[in-house]
Amino acid sequence: MKTIKLGPVLQLEQSSAVPVVVFRATASEILSIARIERADRREDGRLVGFQRPQIQAHINEIQDYLDEDEAPILPNAIVLGFCGGVSIKSDVLVVDGGSVPPGWVVDGQQRLTAATRTQNQDFPLLVSAFLCRSVAELHKQFILINSTRPLPRDLIYELMPGVEGLPPRLSDRTAAALLVEALNYREGSPLKGMIKQHTNRAGVIKDTLIQRVLMASLSDGALSAWRDDTSLLLGPGYAMVANFFSALRQVFADDWEGHTPKTSRLVHGVGLVAMGYVMDALAFDREARSKDDFVAGLEPLVGRTAFRSGEWEFTDQRRLWNTLQNTGADYQLLATHLVSLVRRPRGLRLASDR
Amino acid sequence: MKFLFADTADTVDPAFDFERTRSPRQRRVHDDDHYPHEHLIRAPYDGILLSRAAFSDHRRSGKYGAARSMRFRREGARTFLRYPEAEFPGSIVMGDCGAFSYRDADAPLYTVDDTLSFYADGGFTHGCSVDHLIFDFFTDNREPSEEARRRQEITLTLAADFYRTSVALGKRFTPMGAIQGWSPASMADAAVDLVKMGYRSLALGGMARSPTDDIELALKAINERLGASKVAIHVLGFGKVEDAPRLKRLGVTSFDTTSPLLRAFKDDRQNYFYADGNRLGHYTAVRIPQAADDRHARASAKARTVGQEELIRLERIALGAVRAYASGEGELEQTVDRIIDYVSVVLWKDKKSEKSNTAEFAKLRSIYLRSLGERPWERCDCRVCHELGVEALIFRSTNHNKRRGFHNLAVFHSLLKSQAKVSP
Numbered sequence: 001m002k003t004i005k006l007g008p009v010l011q012l013e014q015s016s017a018v019p020v021v022v023f024r025a026t027a028s029e030i031l032s033i034a035r036i037e038r039a040d041r042r043e044d045g046r047l048v049g050f051q052r053p054q055i056q057a058h059i060n061e062i063q064d065y066l067d068e069d070e071a072p073i074l075p076n077a078i079v080l081g082f083c084g085g086v087s088i089k090s091d092v093l094v095v096d097g098g099s100v101p102p103g104w105v106v107d108g109q110q111r112l113t114a115a116t117r118t119q120n121q122d123f124p125l126l127v128s129a130f131l132c133r134s135v136a137e138l139h140k141q142f143i144l145i146n147s148t149r150p151l152p153r154d155l156i157y158e159l160m161p162g163v164e165g166l167p168p169r170l171s172d173r174t175a176a177a178l179l180v181e182a183l184n185y186r187e188g189s190p191l192k193g194m195i196k197q198h199t200n201r202a203g204v205i206k207d208t209l210i211q212r213v214l215m216a217s218l219s220d221g222a223l224s225a226w227r228d229d230t231s232l233l234l235g236p237g238y239a240m241v242a243n244f245f246s247a248l249r250q251v252f253a254d255d256w257e258g259h260t261p262k263t264s265r266l267v268h269g270v271g272l273v274a275m276g277y278v279m280d281a282l283a284f285d286r287e288a289r290s291k292d293d294f295v296a297g298l299e300p301l302v303g304r305t306a307f308r309s310g311e312w313e314f315t316d317q318r319r320l321w322n323t324l325q326n327t328g329a330d331y332q333l334l335a336t337h338l339v340s341l342v343r344r345p346r347g348l349r350l351a352s353d354r
Numbered sequence: 355m356k357f358l359f360a361d362t363a364d365t366v367d368p369a370f371d372f373e374r375t376r377s378p379r380q381r382r383v384h385d386d387d388h389y390p391h392e393h394l395i396r397a398p399y400d401g402i403l404l405s406r407a408a409f410s411d412h413r414r415s416g417k418y419g420a421a422r423s424m425r426f427r428r429e430g431a432r433t434f435l436r437y438p439e440a441e442f443p444g445s446i447v448m449g450d451c452g453a454f455s456y457r458d459a460d461a462p463l464y465t466v467d468d469t470l471s472f473y474a475d476g477g478f479t480h481g482c483s484v485d486h487l488i489f490d491f492f493t494d495n496r497e498p499s500e501e502a503r504r505r506q507e508i509t510l511t512l513a514a515d516f517y518r519t520s521v522a523l524g525k526r527f528t529p530m531g532a533i534q535g536w537s538p539a540s541m542a543d544a545a546v547d548l549v550k551m552g553y554r555s556l557a558l559g560g561m562a563r564s565p566t567d568d569i570e571l572a573l574k575a576i577n578e579r580l581g582a583s584k585v586a587i588h589v590l591g592f593g594k595v596e597d598a599p600r601l602k603r604l605g606v607t608s609f610d611t612t613s614p615l616l617r618a619f620k621d622d623r624q625n626y627f628y629a630d631g632n633r634l635g636h637y638t639a640v641r642i643p644q645a646a647d648d649r650h651a652r653a654s655a656k657a658r659t660v661g662q663e664e665l666i667r668l669e670r671i672a673l674g675a676v677r678a679y680a681s682g683e684g685e686l687e688q689t690v691d692r693i694i695d696y697v698s699v700v701l702w703k704d705k706k707s708e709k710s711n712t713a714e715f716a717k718l719r720s721i722y723l724r725s726l727g728e729r730p731w732e733r734c735d736c737r738v739c740h741e742l743g744v745e746a747l748i749f750r751s752t753n754h755n756k757r758r759g760f761h762n763l764a765v766f767h768s769l770l771k772s773q774a775k776v777s778p
Contacts, residue, residue, distance in 0.1 A: 038662065056376075056646050064379055216421035219382075221428075277424050284428045315468045332420050333412035339427070340471060348471055348522055 004033055006127075007092035018141075019131045021093060022077065024124045027115035033095045034080045034103030036112070051109050062114035066123065074115070077128035078108035079145060081138045086131060093129065103129070104138065107145050154207060155198045175227055176214040180207050182238050183245075190245040204260055209269045213276030214241070221280030240289050244279040247294030255307040266307040269326040274334035281339045300345035301338060312337065355602045356400040357770055358448060358610035359763065360591065361435070362408050363417040365389055366760065370753040372745050375644055377753075384422060390615075390760045392436055394737050398763035401445050401479075403610040404431055406464065406472060407452025413463050414455065430477035448480040448530075448610070449473050450590065453559060457487045461508060466515045474523055481523075482557045482590070483516035485509040485532035489560065491568055492537045502536040509534040510547055517551045530555045530588060538575035545576045545585075555586045562591030566600055573604040595766055596634050599773055614766040615759035619749070623721070626747055626758055627765040628730050634769060637725045639749040639758060640676065640693055641718075643700055645669035656702040665700060672696040673748075679726060680744035690722045736764040 006029060009021040038051045066072045085102025086095050095102060105112060115123055132138045161178040184195040184203070195210055196203030217223040226237035249256050252266055261268035266275070282288040282297035306312045306321040314337050324330045365387035367377045381387075391397035409416045409423040418426065426434045431447045439445065449472065456463040462484050464472075473481040486505040490498065498506075513531045520529040531548030533556055535541030545556055558576075561569050569589065576587070589601060589609040601609055618625050624636035645665040657665055675692035678684040698715045706714075731739040731746050738761040739746045746761055748754050 036663070056644075059646075060376060061379075216424070220384075220421040220425035224385075280424070281428055315465055328410075328415070328420060329412045332410065332424075335420075335424060336411065336427075339424070343475075344471070348467060348474065348519070 002097045004029075004095040004097075005092050006033070006095070009088065009091055009093050009129075011088065011091075017133070018137070019088065020128065021088060021130075022126065022128045023093060025127050026122055027112055027118075027125060028121065030078060030080070030105075030112060030125065030127060031101070031116065033086075033101050034082075034105050035101050036105045036109045051105065055110060058110045059114045059117075062111055063117050066114060066118040066120070072123075074111055074123075074125060076108065076111070077126040078112050079106040080104065080127060080129040081106045081132055081141055082129060083132040083135055083138055086129075088131075106138070106142050152198070157207065157211070158198050172215050172218050172227070173211065175218050175223075175230075175233055176211040178230065178234060179214050179223075179238060179241060180210050182234055183210065183242065186238075186242075189242055190249050191242075205267055205272065206269070209272055212269075213272055216273075216276055217241075217280050221277075222283035236289075240283065241279070243289065243291040244275075244282075244294045246291045247298055248275060250291075251295055251298045251302065252305070252307070255305070259308070264308045265321060265324055266305075268324075270324045270330050270334055271307055273331040274338050277335040278338050278342055281342055285343060297342060300342050304341060305338075355598070355606060355770070355774065356446065356608035357598070357767055358401040358403045358446060358588075358608060359390065359399040359615075360403040360405065360610045360612045361389070362405075362612065364612070364615055364756060364759065366393060366753050366756045368393065370751075372742065372754070375751050389435055389437070390763055391442065393757075393760055394764050396764070397437075397442055397445070398760065398767040400767075401448060401608070402431070402435060402437060403448045403450065404435075404476065404478075405450050405452040405455075406469075407455035427472075427475040430475065432477055446480055446608070447476070447478050448482070448588075449476055449478040450482040450532075450557070451484050453485050453487045453532075454562065454591075457489075462486050462512065466512055466519055469516070470519055470523065473520075473527065479526065480528045480530055480555070481520070482530045482559075483509075483513040483532045485512070485534050485559055487560045488534045488536050490536040491561075491564060491572075493568070493571060495537065495539060498536040498540065502540075506534050506536075506540065506544060510544060513548055513553070514551050517553060528555050529553065530557045532557050532559050532590075533576070534560050535572070538571045541572045542575040542579040546579050549580060549583060549585060554584065555588070557588045557590050559590045561589065562593060566594050566597040570600065570604060573601070573606065577605055598770060602774075614762035615756070618759035618762050619752075619755035625749070625762075626725070626730065627762040628734065629765055629769050629772075632769075632773060634766065637728070637730050637747065638721045639747050639755075640722050640725060641697055641701065641749040642669065642672050642676070642693065643750060645696075645700065654700055654702040654704070656699045660699050665696075668696040668699060676726070676744055676748065680729075680731075686723065686727050689726060690719055693722060694719050734761065734765070736761050738764075 006025055007023055009023040012020045012022065014020050036051055080103045082103045085098060086093060088094070112125070115125060130141065132141065157173065157177045160174045161181050180195060180197070183189050183191040184193065184197060184200060186192065191205070191210070193200065193202070194204050195207050196205060197207045214223065218227045222240060223233070223237055226232040255264045255266040259267050265271045278298070279294070282294060286293060286297055288294050288297050309321055311321060312319045312324070312334070314333060324334060365384065367381055367386065368388050369378050369381060369386070370376070371378065391399070407414070407416055409418050409426060410420050411423065416423065432438050437445065437447065451462060451464055451469055453462065464484055466484055469484050486508045488502045488505050490502045509532055517529055517531065520527065531551065531553035533541050533544045533548065535544050541558070548556055558569070558572065561572065573587070586607040587605060589606055592598070592601070592609040592611045593613045595611060595613045598609070614627060623638045625639045626637040628635045628637065645662065645668070672693045672695065675684060675689045679686065679689040694715055697718065702711055725747060731743050738757045742757065745754060746758055
């Protein structure tokens with residue numbers, strides 16, 4: 001391999017011991033001077049490399065962004081570490097020839113891999129390189145660079161509605177986040193101010209719970225009809241959800257008003273998730289959309305619930321009201337029970353209902 | 355004889371990009387996917403069996419998650435599976451309790467009542483009574499274990515209750531009495547009891563792992579005791595699809611299996627079906643696992659010294675060679691060599707000696723020479739082979755493998771139909 005020169009570089013005077021430079025390069029130029037070495041053990045047990053494996057889904061997302069967005073940017077630098085094999089001459093980085101590239105990719109391997117596969121092979125990447133005296137120092141830098149804390153999830157969810165073109169795995173979440181925002185802040189919403197968010201610590205109901213309810217309906221329930229169109233979702237979609245919760249607050253006023261998840265299971269995860277499925281069942285069976293539709297649909301439940309006291313009689317077990325918990329099993333136990341009550345208030349007398 | 359496909363969320367993505375081995379970013383699981391009857395030109399079965407075990411509830415989690423299972427109860431099987439009666443006239447949608455999934459429990463997980471609500475919600479045409487599996491099978495007249503006797507009693511008691519209550523589901527629903535027993539004679543006894551209760555349709559259970567010879571013994575005993583009564587018999591979970599014609603001779607009216615689909619990715623060798631005259635023949639799909647998927651790379655010690663980037667290079671060469679060969683460029687021998695170059699790195703087994711690894715790859719080489727050399731995808735007219743060509747014979751992503759499973763279903767089903775024409 002012959003000597004490679006990249007530059008011009010901008011040298012930062014951060015440390016006298018570890019020189020740091022920044023420059024621009026394409027993905028293939030970067031791979032000609034540095035390699036991605038994944039953490040693994042050789043047969044003798046020796047640890048080599050430090051990167052985690054490629055995450056295909058993540059790379060695909062970045063690649064889609066680079067290929068499909070009109071003006072993609074990757075402002076974060078790909079960070080390279082060297083210990084030897086490289087020198088800085090005036091404003092040029094000189095990398096010595098050898099059988100393998102002397103540097104290591106310390107940060108940005110998924111971005112770099114995506115960039116090698118994108119149609120625009122000349123896409124310029126920002127590179128930040130540092131020159132260590134030992135491998136131990138390189139490992140230390142790797143840990144320091146990669147141990148930053150991600151943003152809190154609830155803040156990301158709350159920021160999401162304002163952002164377009166996010167990776168698709170966030171899209172059901174985004175739709176749910178949009179609705180949560182509308183339910184929590186729109187004038188006249190039955191849940192106004194009740195949802196606990198990053199910016200509304202006083203809320204009673206955790207936002208992720210309401211999101212859970214909405215996401216189930218978006219993927220497999222009534223909201224799926226409007227999920228691909230933001231204005232429909234925030235129009236008739238929002239109206240349906242708001243009407244359902246208005247009806248719920250009216251029909252179950254005693255279990256709702258002034259209560260917290262501790263004092264009433266209706267405003268607790270288990271009640272909300274189960275009622276979300278009741279909403280979908282009523283929307284499906286009776287085409288319920290208005291508040292009156294939902295009030296009528298909820299009628300069979302009156303007097304047959306145990307949200308604040310007493311016990312539930314399920315087909316295969318009895319449960320004290322406050323033993324229902326925030327678990328997937330309890331969500332489904334209560335949901336199946338409530339849905340079958342609204343569908344067949346008088347039990348299994350089917351020959352006539354078909 | 356009707357063949358029912360036992361579904362466990364086995365779908366493919368019709369928009370899957372085989373070049374990039376991935377689904378489009380907007381794809382929605384289930385909604386955008388295809389069931390076999392949607393994907394193929396003709397439904398490759400006469401009905402679908404849905405087990406309750408496929409659906410999540412408060413007792414266990416199934417292949418269909420909570421939201422999707424709740425949706426199933428809302429929409430019913432026909433809508434959920436996009437398998438309307440109008441488009442598939444006379445087709446069966448059968449339900450069962452998934453006894454295998456609670457085999458270790460003391461008693462069945464479900465009551466008669468909630469099973470009937472499940473069948474009612476699902477809009478099933480047929481449904482099995484609630485049963486409890488018996489694994490023992492003695493061909494002599496040995497005394498049964500206490501447990502076997504207890505389980506048969508449970509099964510029969512629940513069957514009586516189920517038959518009575520199932521009237522609620524109306525005339526369009528056929529209740530099926532589940533037969534459980536520890537021997538041909540005890541199964542025949544159970545069948546007689548069930549017919550006395552009123553059942554005209556029986557389901558032979560607990561034989562999913564039994565050899566065909568044992569199933570034959572049981573069926574013969576049942577036939578002898580039932581005599582000329584007009585009873586339909588279904589065999590639950592029949593894995594030896596090659597032996598299906600033998601069931602017909604014993605008066606079986608239907609059976610269910612997933613086997614042709616599962617074989618596509620669970621059988622190392624016999625994973626691509628074709629009709630060899632009146633019988634089922636097999637080819638072996640060519641393994642080109644995804645190098646970028648780290649599970650495969652990690653599975654091999656060789657992979658660790660070779661490195662992921664090199665693996666990806668070898669993978670690309672192997673895939674390119676197969677595709678070029680299929681389109682008429684490139685020689686067979688060289689194509690197979692390129693596959694072996696890659697496979698001998700990624701499928702290297704640490705636990706085996708170098709010698710046995712080498713022998714394995716030599717064997718694979720000759721197998722692949724046959725698979726690719728005879729170009730079976732060009733002789734098949736199913737949608738999978740027609741659309742994908744050689745891709746149908748590549749053992750790779752779930753979308754590759756399940757499509758091959760769909761092809762297997764189509765081959766198996768049309769073979770079964772043509773055998774029906776031949777034999778009276």
